Amino acid sequence: MLWIAAAFILSLRMPGANPEGALSVLMEPDGTGTWRMLIAQFEKENPDIPIQMVEGPPATNAREDLYAASFLSGKAGFDIVYCDVVWTAKFAAAGWLRDLTDRLSRQDLNDFLPQELEAGSYKGRVYRIPAFTDAGMLYYRKDLVESPPVTFDDLERQAQQLQNRNRWGFLWQGKQYEGLTTVFLEILWGFGGEWIDAKTKQVYLDSREAVKALEFLKKTIGTISPPAVTSYIEEDTRTLFQAGRAVFLRNWPYVWTLVRESPVKDKVAFVPMVHAPGESSAATLGGWGFAVSETSSRVEDAWKFVKFITGTEQMKVMYERMGRIPSRRNLVPAEFVPIIEKARMRPAIPEYAQASDILQRWVSAALTGRPGCEEALKKAAEETRALLGHAK
Amino acid sequence: MILPYTKDDAPMRKARGIVRNLQQAGWYLPAGILLFLVFVYPVLRTLVLSFLHVNLESGFQPVFAGLSNFGRLVSDTRFYRSMQATLVFVSVSVLLEFVLGLALALALEQLKRSGRFFRTLLLIPWTLPTAIIAILWMWFFNDQYGAVNDLLLRLNVIEAPVAWLAQPRSAMAAIILADVWKAFPFVLIVLVAGIQAIPREMYEALEIDGGTYWHKFRYVTLPHLLPFIFVAVIFRIIQAFAVFDLVFVLTGGGPGGKTETISVYSYYTFLRYMDFGYGSALVLVLAGLLALIGWTLYTLLLRHYEPGR
Amino acid sequence: MICVWSLIPVVWCGLASLKSSEELARIPATLLPADFTLQHYIELFTRRPFAAYYINSLVVSSLSAFLCVAAAGLASYRLARSPKRFRSAVSSSLLVMAFFPPIVLLFPVYEIIRMFGLVNQPWGLILPYAALNLPFATWLLTGYMELIPYELEEAAAVDGLGPFAIFRRIVAPLAMPAMTSAFLLVFIFSWNEFMFALTFMNLESARTLTAGMATLSGAFSQEIPWGLLAAGVMASTIPLILAVFVFQRKIVAGLTAGGIKE
Numbered sequence: 022m023l024w025i026a027a028a029f030i031l032s033l034r035m036p037g038a039n040p041e042g043a044l045s046v047l048m049e050p051d052g053t054g055t056w057r058m059l060i061a062q063f064e065k066e067n068p069d070i071p072i073q074m075v076e077g078p079p080a081t082n083a084r085e086d087l088y089a090a091s092f093l094s095g096k097a098g099f100d101i102v103y104c105d106v107v108w109t110a111k112f113a114a115a116g117w118l119r120d121l122t123d124r125l126s127r128q129d130l131n132d133f134l135p136q137e138l139e140a141g142s143y144k145g146r147v148y149r150i151p152a153f154t155d156a157g158m159l160y161y162r163k164d165l166v167e168s169p170p171v172t173f174d175d176l177e178r179q180a181q182q183l184q185n186r187n188r189w190g191f192l193w194q195g196k197q198y199e200g201l202t203t204v205f206l207e208i209l210w211g212f213g214g215e216w217i218d219a220k221t222k223q224v225y226l227d228s229r230e231a232v233k234a235l236e237f238l239k240k241t242i243g244t245i246s247p248p249a250v251t252s253y254i255e256e257d258t259r260t261l262f263q264a265g266r267a268v269f270l271r272n273w274p275y276v277w278t279l280v281r282e283s284p285v286k287d288k289v290a291f292v293p294m295v296h297a298p299g300e301s302s303a304a305t306l307g308g309w310g311f312a313v314s315e316t317s318s319r320v321e322d323a324w325k326f327v328k329f330i331t332g333t334e335q336m337k338v339m340y341e342r343m344g345r346i347p348s349r350r351n352l353v354p355a356e357f358v359p360i361i362e363k364a365r366m367r368p369a370i371p372e373y374a375q376a377s378d379i380l381q382r383w384v385s386a387a388l389t390g391r392p393g394c395e396e397a398l399k400k401a402a403e404e405t406r407a408l409l410g411h412a413k
Numbered sequence: 414m415i416l417p418y419t420k421d422d423a424p425m426r427k428a429r430g431i432v433r434n435l436q437q438a439g440w441y442l443p444a445g446i447l448l449f450l451v452f453v454y455p456v457l458r459t460l461v462l463s464f465l466h467v468n469l470e471s472g473f474q475p476v477f478a479g480l481s482n483f484g485r486l487v488s489d490t491r492f493y494r495s496m497q498a499t500l501v502f503v504s505v506s507v508l509l510e511f512v513l514g515l516a517l518a519l520a521l522e523q524l525k526r527s528g529r530f531f532r533t534l535l536l537i538p539w540t541l542p543t544a545i546i547a548i549l550w551m552w553f554f555n556d557q558y559g560a561v562n563d564l565l566l567r568l569n570v571i572e573a574p575v576a577w578l579a580q581p582r583s584a585m586a587a588i589i590l591a592d593v594w595k596a597f598p599f600v601l602i603v604l605v606a607g608i609q610a611i612p613r614e615m616y617e618a619l620e621i622d623g624g625t626y627w628h629k630f631r632y633v634t635l636p637h638l639l640p641f642i643f644v645a646v647i648f649r650i651i652q653a654f655a656v657f658d659l660v661f662v663l664t665g666g667g668p669g670g671k672t673e674t675i676s677v678y679s680y681y682t683f684l685r686y687m688d689f690g691y692g693s694a695l696v697l698v699l700a701g702l703l704a705l706i707g708w709t710l711y712t713l714l715l716r717h718y719e720p721g722r
Numbered sequence: 723m724i725c726v727w728s729l730i731p732v733v734w735c736g737l738a739s740l741k742s743s744e745e746l747a748r749i750p751a752t753l754l755p756a757d758f759t760l761q762h763y764i765e766l767f768t769r770r771p772f773a774a775y776y777i778n779s780l781v782v783s784s785l786s787a788f789l790c791v792a793a794a795g796l797a798s799y800r801l802a803r804s805p806k807r808f809r810s811a812v813s814s815s816l817l818v819m820a821f822f823p824p825i826v827l828l829f830p831v832y833e834i835i836r837m838f839g840l841v842n843q844p845w846g847l848i849l850p851y852a853a854l855n856l857p858f859a860t861w862l863l864t865g866y867m868e869l870i871p872y873e874l875e876e877a878a879a880v881d882g883l884g885p886f887a888i889f890r891r892i893v894a895p896l897a898m899p900a901m902t903s904a905f906l907l908v909f910i911f912s913w914n915e916f917m918f919a920l921t922f923m924n925l926e927s928a929r930t931l932t933a934g935m936a937t938l939s940g941a942f943s944q945e946i947p948w949g950l951l952a953a954g955v956m957a958s959t960i961p962l963i964l965a966v967f968v969f970q971r972k973i974v975a976g977l978t979a980g981g982i983k984e
Binding site: 440441443444445447448450451452453454455456458459537540541542543544545546548549552651654655657658676679680683693696699700703704707708 | 789792793794796797799800814817818819820821822823824825826827829830831834849850852853854856857860910913914916917932935936948951952954955958959962963
């Protein structure tokens with residue numbers, strides 16, 4: 022019983038309250054301590070604006086849920102939003118983000134990567150200022166591959182030639198989740214196909230190109246890619262590639278920093294994703310930025326922070342310490358430029374989550390079983406049209 | 414059926430004044446307040462929401478929808494598929510948990526002293542946090558470097574690594590495996606206590622009459638255990654319907670949406686699509702179904718025992 | 723034998739937490755740590771305020787368990803002495819409430835917690851946890867309370883004790899086994915609960931163990947730090963397992979004492 026009493030006292034003493042007047046933002050786990058450092062820098066220059074960084078779970082969707090829960094449960098939630106590239110449309114449509122268009126200087130507008138800016142906009146207004154960018158690319162073992170593949174056929178051929186009992190040809194993420202959408206889009210765009218036109222709400226999933234794209238992916242399973250590829254996420258594929266178990270890997274830039282400390286360190290290089298002859302390579306745009314929440318009571322201060330954290334110097338720090346590619350044009354490291362140039366954003370529609378889920382489910386279904394590629398895409402297109410038409 | 418715990422509802426046999434009423438009701442007050450805040454209010458709110466459209470489209474403003482959410486539910490194939498997946502998952506895993514729990518409970522009973530020790534060890538999986546364990550299971554089930562395949566290969570049970578999570582059937586099997594692993598101790602403990610409550614004399618009587626083990630089991634053990642079995646099963650069913658973390662982390666509902674249980678679908682509807690009206694309708698139907706199952710089992714139970722005489 | 727099977731994942735986890743990150747990435751996986759290291763544990767405790775987590779989890783779990791059992795105790799005592807119809811009705815409605823998946827309750831409860839300003843306060847979790855387990859606890863305790871002979875109470879009443887005194891002095895001590903079991907069960911539940919804990923608690927210093935563990939990550943947010951995670955699981959579960967070992971008999975008694983009539 023004594024114990025209970027002690028607990029009771031402790032519970033009342035708990036420092037639950039938020040530090041007075043601090044602006045709060047929900048971030049990813051700060052493994053490298055970089056964010057903390059940047060925030061401390063900001064606070065030094067702006068002593069009257071304390072920032073409270075809340076470290077959230079690593080999983081993107083978990084943080085999205087937390088933001089949603091915070092906004093939906095009324096008034097004061099987070100002041101600043103650490104915003105994924107696909108959240109902008111949804112959050113803006115829900116009225117959770119403040120319009121920042123008029124606060125950007127002409128110079129800034131030119132400085133940022135156009136795709137990133139567009140990804141941070143909704144209906145022509147800017148809501149999210151990009152901090153760093155991301156795009157899918159093709160890693161390969163340069164000690165095995167003579168000249169990197171350019172077309173899908175090249176990839177298939179080389180993968181087939183170079184794989185053996187202990188080494189698969191091509192690894193990608195095939196589990197039913199957002200990653201699958203990003204992978205599929207790269208193949209789709211590489212074939213010249215399209216998914217959804219955000220402006221006209223047209224759906225192109227049942228086109229010839231889409232079917233070809235899906236068929237390509239399906240063909241790799243069991244031939245140049247392990248059957249289990251339909252359960253892999255980024256980490257699975259990275260682990261395998263770093264252990265020397267694959268020739269080609271489609272993944273994100275974060276792998277580049279990690280792979281250089283792995284057993285295969287000097288044997289890896291990367292190129293833009295392959296494409297069909299006559300088409301061009303494409304990469305799915307990733308990236309994160311900062312937005313100001315509509316419910317914040319200290320908009321000016323929040324904006325100061327957003328401006329700071331997306332500044333040139335800060336982006337350089339992010340790159341040096343976290344390997345994150347800056348979203349300002351002149352700061353993109355040379356080796357990534359060809360890839361970033363080809364980066365395309367996913368459709369900026371509020372219903373993005375549902376649309377992506379539809380795509381994931383049907384692609385995954387076709388990859389693992391019964392519905393044929395054409396049929397699956399037709400169904401997916403139907404459902405997506407219903408979704409968007411319904412939403413008008 | 415739901416009784417609001419208000420000050421006016423005290424159970425009275427001899428009503429001797431308001432003071433006596435209040436005094437009686439006071440016993441229920443703390444429980445009542447807690448229940449009201451955490452259960453009654455949200456449940457009512459869900460009920461109301463299910464008749465409204467509250468989603469992105471409506472700008473999160475409530476728009477009266479009448480029965481259209483329910484109408485949509487009825488023709489929603491994804492709903493039926495998820496119900497199917499859920500029913501498969503629930504029935505198979507609860508069945509396995511039951512069989513395993515029963516077998517082990519009986520075995521433990523033979524062991525006496527050491528039985529206690531093993532019982533504690535066996536309880537451990539149930540005390541682990543599901544959300545984190547789910548991530549670990551994902552690791553275990555990886556076909557290349559996961560522990561499951563590693564072990565099976567070493568034991569020569571399989572020849573080549575199995576891609577557990579890559580195909581719908583094996584993925585479901587994997588999820589069920591992980592769930593049974595975690596939850597069978599619950600059934601085990603309930604049944605063990607049940608077995609211990611059986612009077613020795615009954616067994617001895619049978620032995621004198623020359624009964625075999627099967628006889629003992631069928632005429633003494635089983636009838637006495639029935640109430641316990643029902644209890645364990647009902648609770649497991651309720652919990653199994655609500656399983657979310659395991660499915661979401663292992664497969665995200667895939668591949669091809671085939672392992673998407675109703676709890677995963679609700680999650681998506683509420684949190685990803687932010688369609689609260691429809692999500693509420695979904696949950697209401699689910700709860701209704703559970704209540705039906707529970708009530709059926711409960712009525713069957715009444716013949717054997719009553720929780721609260 | 724089955725014991726071994728059910729313990730394998732836990733043991734693997736324990737071993738994993740002691741292997742270096744490089745070894746963890748090796749394929750095929752190794753069994754015993756070749757590269758023994760305590761680095762993960764060190765990182766665990768220095769990177770995050772684990773000490774604060776332990777305290778928070780302890781406080782939240784014990785208080786919610788206590789509150790739940792207390793409230794349930796009071797209610798079920800009365801309930802056990804009530805007429806049959808009322809009791810069945812209450813029991814049934816409690817069961818119905820238990821049917822609702824927590825995900826439904828998350829938003830409304832979050833709203834209420836916000837309204838009362840209890841975000842980041844331990845009571846913001848203690849109250850919901852206590853409430854969530856009330857149906858089960860009440861059901862459990864009511865069954866047990868019925869077993870307590872009414873004559874004892876009558877005797878005490880004759881001696882001039884008021885109803886609450888009767889409860890405190892006579893009934894409660896007698897019901898202690900069931901109450902302890904309920905306490906332990908709610909404790910375990912609160913210790914492991916994840917969804918509410920993550921949503922309601924933002925501040926590092928206010929977080930519970932499970933919520934804190936959910937935010938573990940490697941240097942890059944897409945990287946899953948297996949070693950760290952494994953260490954985290956061990957660090958948060960071992961205390962719990964120890965508690966289980968100590969109270970194992972009571973748990974078993976509690977789970978079944980409640981509802982079964984011979």
